[in-house]
Amino acid sequence: MTPHRLTRDQARRLVVRAQLLDADRPGDVVEVAEQLGYVKIDPTATIAPCEDTVLWSRIGWSYEHGQLQRAVELDRLLFEFDGTFRPTSLLPLMLPSMRRWPQPASSREWLDANDRFRTDVLARLRAEGPLAASAIPDTAQVERAPDGWSGKNQVPHMLDFLLRQGEVAIVRREGRTRIWDLAERVYPAGLPEYSDDEAARLREERSLQASGIARPHHWWSGVGKETGEPAVVEGSTVRFRVDPEALTALDDEPEGRVAFLNPYDGLLFDRRRLQELFEFTYVLEQFKPAPQRVYGYFAHPILLGDRFVGMLDAEVDRTNEVLRVNAIHEFLPFEPEEMDMVRAEIDDLAEWLGVAVTGVR
Template identity: 75%
Template sequence: MTHQLTRDQARRIIVRAQLLDAQRPGDVVEVAEQLTAIKIDPTAPIAPCEHTMLWSRIGWSYEAGQLIKAVEMDRLLFEFDGAFRPTSLLPSMLPGMRRWPQRDSSRQWLEANAGFRADVIARLRAEGPLLAAQIPDTAQVSRAPDGWSGSNQVPHMLEFLQRQGVVAIARREGRHRVWDLADRVYPSDLPELDDDEATTQLHERKLQAAGLAKQGDRWWNPVGATGEPAVVEGSSWKYRVDPEALAALDEDDGGRVAFLNPYDSMLAHRSRLTEIFDFTYVLEQFKPKPQRRYGFFAHPILMGDRFVGMLDAELDKAREVLRVNAVHEFLPFDPEEDEMVRAEIVELADWLGVTLADAR
């Protein structure tokens, strides 16, 4: 049976799957378990992505120390490939990590640097946890600088070893990653899954986080044949829908206002935003200033299940104020909508521990 969804239903499924409905989650781990990944990014006109993602879900009670505790003390989350992920996801990731790399160039670089690889592992075994800067670069073959990293090959090797499940990030010192052997960071009693079991579980978790995913999508959110088939009015796409999300459609607890960091997972699938939400999102961070319409790092404003505007704001740490440069309204807000957005801005300033300087 193929489910026939209205656009309103499709939007509600996605918003609820992303924990952006009125029913807020209770803590950091609950968010990570549902979303499967909390993006890490240091760009912070307001706050880094990992913190704004959690605040936009949990609300005023979220504090940065809760994330640190979940990752570094409780080990209920772990850092991998630029995101914090729930440790419950590790068993389904490990089989793929053990097969890595698939690309010939990566495999050849590792083979050419077998001695370097052994040196890094031995150094961590003897002295870890360590910063990358504390590990000598003994590479036999270097990767060319890519604009994001320099000539030092240690970060490359650590990231390759992380993808293989050999090393892991034990904690952070500021924005710097501290590395150790994976068997000293990851739990030792994880269940063993074969490739098929792992793939199935990953697809199920991805669909859980998406709520509604494009069928056959191999790039943004591959979910395979998990879930149930669905179509959405006005869309030519074929979808897979999470049965639990479908069953919860009647539990309408209303919506709320949320400001989304530009790297928020809700915004990652740009074509789905256009297809389902009629929202064409362009990040203006890398555009020249004269070409920006909404601002360097403007946060999309979600109201209920619709995108209604963009918040251009920045934290002035020196003056301890949140400066609102503009609230761009896609359509003019009615008085109730305006009050809801203003109330959320006040909440944001309170969460940041600063006063509000409204420059509009």
């Protein structure tokens, strides 16, 4: 098939619309998760935790954290998996690969060596669940090597393995603590069944739907080399895959707005795509020594329409109930109207957080 030829403007528009960052805001949490495929969970909260800022940047002032909690814990329209909230509609497409997990030999060997431990954990959940990991005894026969993230307790490791196999699930959170139960008591019954190949194909299509246009790559985009249709973008040597449905709306008049993106927002994940389409080189400075930071510890990229125009360095001070704006970094000087739009979004953000604004204005 002859590749679609797109301008950078068109390619950016595809991404912004697919990521629900144009002027047509989605209505609720589930709509966002269905389109994006996942909402990243991370506790770093200079402004708010990742899951909340990702949703607020799409939905706006009407988003409340309780909506996310309800969708996960009561309505079961979302579920937690691998540090993300995902739409339950994706679960049937994930189950075939979950049943084949793990592939790495070291993980299989650890599970085999801890078969009695695995049985103990499942029995404890069946009898007493839902439970926090701390309420489950560690009866491991063999320990995993330290990974720098977790301690010697093997229960979190086993629960993570069982989650990936579809045996257990996270039923809710109490603060940041995950509460576990048997998957059969958390996930819906009667889910549709798919073969491995069909599930993989449908997952790749969903990933492309969330991207609009993507580099085919299992890790960076979840999009296969045959997913969607081929595309090339002016000024880029990258071979892209494009969502054919998204192309049908390409000629619609674009309407832009300002959005502050959490540094862990999925749109920012593929740095190469950011550079090729948005001409934006993004570096997360969280792990840099303070003297080497240009924009700030956890600065949020500022998207204006379909271009990244700056970085917002801001943090919430709950003691004084303010959103402190340390800097608005402009890649190029803002026009007065652009600065007004950015300031208006800062005011909306502060109102959503329930605090006043202080600092750079």
